[in-house]
Amino acid sequence: MSAVNAGQLERGSTSTVEAPIQEKETRGEEELDVPWQVVVHNDPVNLMTYVTMVFQRVFGYPREKAERHMLEVHQKGRSILWSGVREPAEFYVQQLHGYLLLATLEKVV
Amino acid sequence: MEICRQDDALQISDLDPFLAELLRQIPESTNPDGAPAAEARLFSQPSAEKKIRAEWKSYVEPELRRLFRSATETVADDLTQLNGNEKSLSNCILHIPIAHADAWLNTLNQARLVIAAKYKFSDEELNDHDRSPIGSRRDLGLFQVNFYGFLQEFILREISG
Numbered sequence: 001m002s003a004v005n006a007g008q009l010e011r012g013s014t015s016t017v018e019a020p021i022q023e024k025e026t027r028g029e030e031e032l033d034v035p036w037q038v039v040v041h042n043d044p045v046n047l048m049t050y051v052t053m054v055f056q057r058v059f060g061y062p063r064e065k066a067e068r069h070m071l072e073v074h075q076k077g078r079s080i081l082w083s084g085v086r087e088p089a090e091f092y093v094q095q096l097h098g099y100l101l102l103a104t105l106e107k108v109v
Numbered sequence: 110m111e112i113c114r115q116d117d118a119l120q121i122s123d124l125d126p127f128l129a130e131l132l133r134q135i136p137e138s139t140n141p142d143g144a145p146a147a148e149a150r151l152f153s154q155p156s157a158e159k160k161i162r163a164e165w166k167s168y169v170e171p172e173l174r175r176l177f178r179s180a181t182e183t184v185a186d187d188l189t190q191l192n193g194n195e196k197s198l199s200n201c202i203l204h205i206p207i208a209h210a211d212a213w214l215n216t217l218n219q220a221r222l223v224i225a226a227k228y229k230f231s232d233e234e235l236n237d238h239d240r241s242p243i244g245s246r247r248d249l250g251l252f253q254v255n256f257y258g259f260l261q262e263f264i265l266r267e268i269s270g
Binding site: 045046094104105 | 152157232266
């Protein structure tokens with residue numbers, strides 16, 4: 001925050017309002033358009049009930065759907081939990097890591 | 110040891126000194142220092158892409174460290190109830206407020222993952238819940254993983270109604 005100069009006020013000077021700084025978009029449009037998927041990988045330590053609870057909380061899935069994904073992870077080694085644009089996919093992976101699940105972000109090929 | 114729900118808390122009572130000691134070891138067990146495999150498991154790679162991994166290390170990993178540390182501190186505070194004379198443990202009751210349930214789930218998970226990574230337990234070992242007796246530090250580690258898993262199951266059952 002900048003302080004207003006009293007002298008400026010007295011003189012009634014005008015100042016030009018600086019245009020807000022715009023951050024440069026570092027990701028190309030093409031990159032943002034590529035669909036990404038959130039993949040959860042099997043882990044022999046995490047409890048099945050815990051993994052189900054995490055899927056319900058993070059993705060808002062009903063219990064049956066969360067259990068289906070949990071079983072897919074357990075039996076096939078991985079399950080695609082979500083796919084879409086990159087930012088929410090990153091956010092989901094971050095949440096899953098917060099719950100200590102093995103999760104990755106993958107480009108849909 | 111008895112474990113039950115009491116109003117807005119989970120209550121662990123009739124603790125023998127051995128299990129009380131395992132409970133006290135929960136916060137310490139989350140420390141991956143000196144075990145790169147444990148550190149790698151707690152902070153697993155988010156992607157095969159180098160750029161994403163670099164960004165993750167700079168921006169997300171510090172957040173995760175804060176989250177894990179905060180959960181562990183909550184559990185450590187709750188466990189101060191167990192400080193004191195060992196002989197009085199049979200009368201000692203550990204109250205875990207339901208509001209701390211998520212912190213306990215997270216910390217127990219950290220501890221289980223770190224111990225499992227340190228001892229490189231196989232799937233077979235982790236699924237052998239009847240293994241006994243405890244004859245080595247490694248056996249004790251496996252017992253810890255199972256005991257902490259039992260606590261997680263109980264907490265999950267109570268919070269999911």
